[in-house]
Amino acid sequence: MTVEALYAARPKDRFLRGSLVFASLLLLGAVATRDGALSELWSPRALRNLARFLEEVRPTWTVAWWREAVPFAAVTNTVALAVAATGLATGAGALLSIGAAGTITTPEPWLASARPPSSSARWVWHGARISTRFVLVILRAIPEYIWAFLLVALLGLGAWPAVLALALHNAGILGKLFAETLEDAAPSAPRALRSAGASRLQIVGAALIPTVLNRWLLYLFVRWETCIREATVVGMLGVVSLGWFVSDARSRTHYDEMVALVAVGSVLILIGDAVSLWLRGRLRRR
């Protein structure tokens, strides 16, 4: 075949071409409307702002200054928020994943029953699975920061709204991922237990959880990394993590302190990523 013939025979897909056109139109539309334009970047006002900002962000290299600017509690609280939220999200995600797994929440798990299930039983099991999945989709579609904002309004200030916000969003993500691992687990052991008369929960506890635990740990650590990032930020709503000190420095227009706090947050995230990478590497080798 010639190159021309090969070119003419390349795979074509109308949907993909349409997607490309749609994406380009979106980008053009976004740049054309005021909200998406970078035009004001070079305006004199923005440049004046920038010059003033850089003037105020002269680094101070004394230990006393850093100790004053970055309270130790801000760092420990951020880590504690992330850990507590990951723990809660894992618990909630594990429970929800059982309800969302197509192999478990079904009228006939793993084996066909002797009598076909009644239509009402079908409705109940499928309904339970679909509604659990819907809850998971809602939980992860709403970002952590918005959950935190709503919960601060409903619960008042404190650590609870921040922890719950991170936990809710991550429970949605972990629930989905956990459900996928439960569905992908080898069906032989559950089938054997089912034929011996085991209930769904007995099978989950005895055959499924032991096989998926390692994978769950990997997912859990990936989400913990994200939780540290988000725990920093939800502080801006008034919870005492790094973000609170950032927004406090911002409102006092102490921009040098603000930049220092952001830099500490960045180091914290890099350390968190490294710890998680090391632990995941060790877990993979098992």
Next chain:
Amino acid sequence: MRRATWLGGILATLLAAFWLGLDPRDLAEADPDLWVAFLRAAIQPALYDEATGTHWLVPQVLHATWATVSLATSGMGLALAIAAPLTLSSSVRFTGGGVLCAVSRTVIAAMRSVHELLWAVLFLAALGLTPSSAIIAIAIPYAGTLAKVFSELIDEAPMDGARGLQASGASPLQRLVFGTLPSALPDLCAYALYRYECALRSSAVLGFFGFPTLGYALASSMDSAHFHEVWTYLYALFVLVWAADRWSWAVRRRMVRA
């Protein structure tokens, strides 16, 4: 190792809860009427302005939704433009390792390690409340993440095509474009679309800092306790994120098949 990790995790969670002073009794103290009112509004999202009850809300919702989309799209466009050269310089296969690769990986790690909202706070201070601040705030960390994942995907793609081209004397760039990229393309596109979904969420949240996206509308409705409106905006965000997710799923499925 596995059991130790799980036990350590549970212990760490309890310790963290103790450190933060999380007391389950505090949750019971929340005003139940407020909760009930908020949750009840979920089944009746507002179609009319709650203050007057006559003003149609839909144009406002559409405006905030478009602002969210346009910010996310511009941010993502800029992020892809920045990520493209950084992907090449961070790819071991393209650079052959070395100093350039190490420097480039450090740079993208630094870009990623500051959350987009913190970038936004920095740029708000540096540039003021202009759309540019939000677009750059999204573009920097997203470019870092895209470059990291893209370079990993390229390094993990099958070598055969690139080897064949190398034997016929192709340059590194030709090997990358014609040998490696075609097999990595479905994953690259799927990941870019996934990040677009994340960008939509980030763009909505940037509204809390004064940009006219869904977060701004949501915050002002919540501040005046207009719970029905809050749910309207939440559902709008939900539909947006869901649509992006379905789009990414459909594109990936077709690319793998083709």
